[in-house]
Amino acid sequence: MNPFYLLVSAALFALGAYGVLARRSAILVFMSVELMLNAAGLALVAFARAWGSLEAQAVVLLLIALAAAEVAVGLALVVAIYRTRETTLVDDLSELKG
Amino acid sequence: MRRDQAKAYAEEKGIPIREEHGMLHLVLPLSEFKIHMRAFKEMGFNYLADVIGVDYLDYPEGTSWQHPERFAVIYELVSMPGFRDGDGSRIYPRVYVPEKKPRLASVTDLWPSANFPEREVYDLFGLAFEGHPDLRRILLPEDAEGHPLRKDHPLGETPTLFNDGRYIDPASFRAGLRGKDKGLTGWRGGRRKGERR
Amino acid sequence: MIGALFVTAVKALVLILALLFAFAYITWIMRRGLARFQVRLGPNRVGPFGLLQPIADAVKAIFKEDITVAQADRLLYWLAPLLAFTFALAAFAVIPVGPDGWVVANLDMGVLYVFAASELAIYGVFLAGWASGSKYPLMGGLRSIAALVGYELALGMAILPVVLMAGTLNLQEIVEWQKQHGYFIVYQLPAFLIYFIASLAEMSRTPFDFAEAEQELVAGFHTEYSSTKFVAFYIAELLHWIVGSALIATLFLGGWDAPFGLPEIPVLWLFVKWALFIFLVLWIWASWFRTRYDQMIRFAWGVLLPAATVWFLITAYYVVKGGMA
Amino acid sequence: MSLVDLFLGALLLLTGFLAVRLKNAVHAALALAANFILVGVVYFLLEARFLGWIQIIVYAGAIMVLFVFVIMLLYAARAEVGADPLPGLKPLAAAVGVVGFLALAYAFAGVKAPLAAKAASAALSGGTAEALGPVIWQTWLYAVLLVAALLLVATVAAVTILRPGEGGRR
C-alpha cells in the first residue's frame, strides 16, 4: 500500500473545496469542482493499485465520462447565464436563490 | 415620361428650367427645396445617382449661365429603368446655397444613397446638410482645414526640381502659357536640404 | 535500462533531425507544388531550383526583430509556440517507419498517444491567440477550439473501426496486421474518408484553415508573433501536416509495408505513401475554398460523426460475428 | 514511495494550489490542465495506463479546452475584480479545506492494503484496454449504459440551453 497518493488526493480535494468556497467567478468555482472530482479519481486509482482491483479503475473511467457530461451542461449554463446577466460572478447571481 | 412630368411640375410651380445637351436642369428655391425633392421622389424618381457640389466663385460673367449664389448643389435623379415601372428619366434639380449661410436640408431620408455624397460635399465644399445622420468629413482627415474644392482654396502644387537649382513652379508655368504671368522665372537657389553629390 | 534509454534517445534525435529537415523541405515542396498548380514557378532564386530557399528563409526569420505586444501576457506568449512545437514534434514518436525497432517508442497504446498529442497541441494555438492581447489572434484561437470540438470526435470515431479490426492500439501491430491481411483502405474505405476529412481539419489545411485565415484574420493566432517564435509556430503547423499524413499512411495504407511485393526497405515505403498524402493535401489546398467554421462544425457533427458511428457499428457487428480479428 | 512519486506529488499540489489561487482565469485553467496531465502520469505509475491516456485526452484535451474556450469567449479572464462582497469567506474556506484534508488523511491512514504490491500489480496487468474491457462490459455494464445515456442527455441539454433564437439574438 502506498498511502502517499492517497494523501495527495486528499490534499487536492481540500484545495478544490477551498476553491469552491473562495472563488467568485462561476467558471473558477466550476474548475475547483473538477479538481475535487479528479482528486476522487486519483484516490480510486490508488486504491485500485493497492487492491489489484480493475473494477475500481472502471469506475474512474465512468467518472471521467460523467465529468465530461457535467462540464458540457455546466459550461452551457455559464454561457447562458452570462448572455442574460453579463457576469460570471457567482455573488451577482444571488437572486437565483429566491 | 417622368421627365416630362417633372418638367410640367416645374412649370406649374414656377421653377426655372434649363435644357441643354438633352439634360433637364431645374433650379429649386432653397427654402422649398425639400418639398420639391419629395415631390420628385413621389413622382417615381426612385434613385439618386449623385450629389454634385459646385463653387461658382470665379465662373466668368457673360456666359448664358447665371448663378445667383456662390455654391450650388446639383442632384441627379433617375427613375431607375429595370426596377418596377422605372423609365430611365433623368433630371438634374439644383439648389443654390449662399456663401454666408452654407446649409441646406439633407435628402438622406428620401434617398439613403445620399449619405456618402452629401458627406463628400460637406467635406470638400463646407456645405452643411441639416438632418444628415452622420455628417462627418469623409475623404479628408477629420482634422483637415478648409474645404479644398472651393475655388479660393490653394492648389498646393510643389515645384518640380531640376539640376543646378532650376525648377518649374506649376502655377506660374501655367499662367505663363496663357500669357497671364511671366512663366518660367523665379528662384534658382542651391540644392535641397540633405542632398548629397 | 540505460542502454535502451540511450537507443531511444538516439532514435528520437535522429527522428527530430529528420522531421526538421522534412519540415524545411516541405516548405519548399509546398511552395513549389502550389506554384505548379498555379502555373507559376515558385521559389527558384536561391540555389539550384531554389533548393536553398528554406535555409535562406530560416536565416531571415531568425534575424528578424522579435516583437512582443505590450498587451501580451508575457509568460503564455512565450510558452505558446513552445507548446505547439513540442506537441507537434512529439506525435511522430510512435509512428513506425520500418519493422521492429524502427520506431522511437513502441507504445502499446500508440493511437491514444497520437490522439493526446494532437489535442494538446491545440493549447499552443489558442494560448497564442489569447496571450497576444490582440483581437485577430483571439478570434483565430477561438476558431481553432471550435474546430477542435468539431473534428476531434469524428477523428476518434473513424479510428475505432481500424482498432477494432486490428484488435490493438499499437501502431506497429496495426501495420503488421495490414501486412498480413491487406490494407485498411480496402476494408475501411468509409472510415478512411472520414478520417481524412477530419484530419484535414486537424492539420488545419484547406478547406478547414479558418483559424489562421489570412483574408479576414490576417494570420489568425500567430498574427502578433515574429522571428523565432513565429518560426516555431510555422514549424508546428507544417509538422501537423507531416505527422497527420504519416499517420493516415500508417493507419490506412500499410505504413512501412512494401506494396505489390516490392522489396522491403525501411523508411522508403512510408515516405512514398506519406508523400502521396502530402501531395493530396496540397492538391486540395490548391483547388478548394475555405469553409466557414460554423459550417465545418455542422458538417462534422451532422455528417462525419453519424457516418463514423454507423460505420463503427457495422464494423463491430462484423468483427463480433467472427470476421477477422 | 520513490523520488519520482515525491516529485509528482509536489507538482500536483503546486498546480492544484495555483489553480485555486491564481487571479487570471486563463492561468488558473492552465494550471488545472497541468494538474490533470500530471494525474494522468500518476495513473501510469499506478498501473492504470489506459486510464492515464483517457485522463489526458478527456480531461486535459477536451474538458480544459472547453473551459479555456468559455473563458476566452466571455472575455472573463480577469473575472475576479472589484470589491469582494463576502470578504470573510476566504479564511473560512481555508479552514474548511484544512479540516477536510485532516479528516480525509485520518480516514486514509486507517486503510490497510490487503495484497502485496506484486500481486496487485499482476492482477491489474498494467491496466491496459484489454484488461479493463471485460470489467467494464461485464461488471459495470449497466453503469456504462447509464453514463452513456447521461452523456446523451447532457449533450442535448447543452445544445438546448444555448439554442439560438430564444430570448436573444442568437
Added chain:
Amino acid sequence: MIPEPKELRTEEMLLNMGPQHPSTHGVLRLVVKLAGEEVLDVVPHIGYLHTGFEKTMENRTYHQNITYTPRMDYLHSFAHDLAYALSVEKLLGAEVPERARVIRVILNELSRIASHLIFVATGLLDLGALTPFFYAFREREAILDLFEWVSGQRFHHNYIRIGGLREDLPEEFVPELKKFLDTFDHRVDDYQGLFVGSPIFEGRARGVGVISAEDAIAYGLTGGSLRASGVNYDVRKAYPYCDYETYDFEVPLGERGDTWDRMVVRLEEMRQSARIIRQGLERLEPGPIRDPNPHFSFPPRELLATSMEAVIYHFKLATEGFEVPPGEVYVPTESARGELGYYIVADGGSMPYRVKVRAPSFFNLQALPVAARGQFFQDLVAILASLDPVMGDVDR
C-alpha cells in the same frame, strides 16, 4: 458612428479592419462591431487614397486630364477615359468616327474583362481559394499585353483623345486579340469549374450578404451588384453610348442579390464582353480614328512639315489646349463597377471649371453595412469583395 464604450455590451467587440488589411482591397478601413463572430455593424472609413483628382483636373487642360482619368479606377481604367471623353465630346459637339467608336468598344470591353478577372480572383481569394487568383492574373496579363500593343501602356493608357483616339491600332493587334479570344472562353469555363457548384462555395456565398432590389436602389448600387439583385439596369442598354445599342449582348441578372449572384453575374458578364468584342472585330473597317476638327484635334504629323496653319494649330493645342463652350454635361457610362459618369462644368476656357466623377464604387460601398449586418465575420470579407470596390475609384 462608433458607439461610446459605455454602450458596449461586454460580449461585443470593436474590431478595426484596415486601412492595411489583406482583404480590404486597398486602403479601406472598416470598423466592425462584432458579437462573437457575428457582425452587428460595419462602418466604412474611406479617404485614405484621396488624391484630389477633381481639384487637379480643374487646373489641367481638357487634353492633359486624360492622363488623370484612368488613375482613379486603375482596374477598369478605360471606362474612365471613355466617360470623360464622352462628356467633353458632348460639350464640344465632336463627331467620333465609326472606326474609333468600334475600337473604343473593343478596348472598353477588354478592360472590363480585365477588371472582372481581378474581381473573380480577389473575391475567390477572400474565400480562401488561392489558385483562381493566379489563373485570372494570367488572362489579365494577356489583356494588358493587348493594351500594351495598342497604347504602349498597360494601365494608364492615355489612348483616348477628345474626338477619337491617339493613333490607329497596330497591325498585330487584331490577330493577337483573336488568339486571346480563342482561349478565353475555355478559361472562363475553368473559373466556373473552380467555384460554381462547389458545395463549399455554395455554403459560403448562397444567401450570404443579401441585398434586396429595394435596398440596392435605395443605397445607390449600380453595376453587377445591382443586377445581382435582379434589377435589369445596364447603362449600355438603358442609355446607349458608342453604339452599344447595335451590339447583340445579354445582361446577366441574379435573383437573390447574395454573394453567389454577384460573383456569377460578373463571370457571365465576362462572356458577354467577349461576345461584344467579337462583334466589334467584325465591324472593324479601315477609316479615320479622330474627328479632324483642328480646333481640338492635333493635325496629322505629316502636315507639320508642309502646312503653316497646321503648325499654328499644333502649337496652340500643345500649349493652351482647346476651349470648350460653357455648359454642364453628364454622360452615364457602364464601368465594371456600375454607372460611371463625369459631370463637367465648362466655363468656356481650356480647363474644366469643375469635374465631378460619379464613381460607382463610392456609392456601392454604402451598401456594405446593409449587406453585412447579421452575417459572420468570415463572410464580411466575401461580401466586401463581391461589392467590388476599387479604392482609387472610391476616394478619387
Added chain:
Amino acid sequence: MSVMALAKALGITLRHFFSKPVTIPYPDAPVPLKPRFHGRHVLTRHPDTGLEKCIGCSLCAAACPAYAIYVEPAENDPENPVSIGERYAKVYEINMLRCIFCGNCEEACPTGAIVMGYEFELADYRYADFVYTKKDLLVDTVGSKPQRREAKEKKKPVKLGFEVPYVRPELEGVKYE
C-alpha cells in the same frame, strides 16, 4: 452533383499542374515589350546629318501634365549647328520622379525629337539622379542612369532587361544591343 463539382475543381488544377508555367524569370530573361511601350524618353537625331531634332520649342514642357520637363533654348551657331532649326535646347531635363510616362510630350513635339523609348529600369537612390539631362536622353546613350553606373562599375556593357519585336520607326537611330 456537388461532389462532382469538387472533383472537377481538382481536375482543373491538376491539368494546370502539368501545363507550362507562365512566369517570366525577369532579371534573367528579358521582358518582352511591345513596340509602343512607353519607357524612358529618347532625344533623337536627324539620321542624315546627325543633328539633334530638338529645336527647343518647349511644347513638350507645356503639354506635360506633370510639369516634368524643363527646356531652355539657345540660338544655334550657324557655323556649327547643334540642331536642325534656328534654335536648339541648351538645357533639356526630365524629372523622372514626376514623369508619368503618358506620352503627351511625344505627341506635342513638332519635330519628333522626343520619343518614348523602351528602358524602364530607372530605380535609383537620390533625387538628383532622377533628373535626366540631355546627355542621358540623347539617342547615343544606351541604358538608364543606374544601369550605366552599374555597367561602369562592373566594366561590362549595359544589360537591358527587355526585348521588343521591332523598334518603332519614330525611334530612328536607336540601337539596342
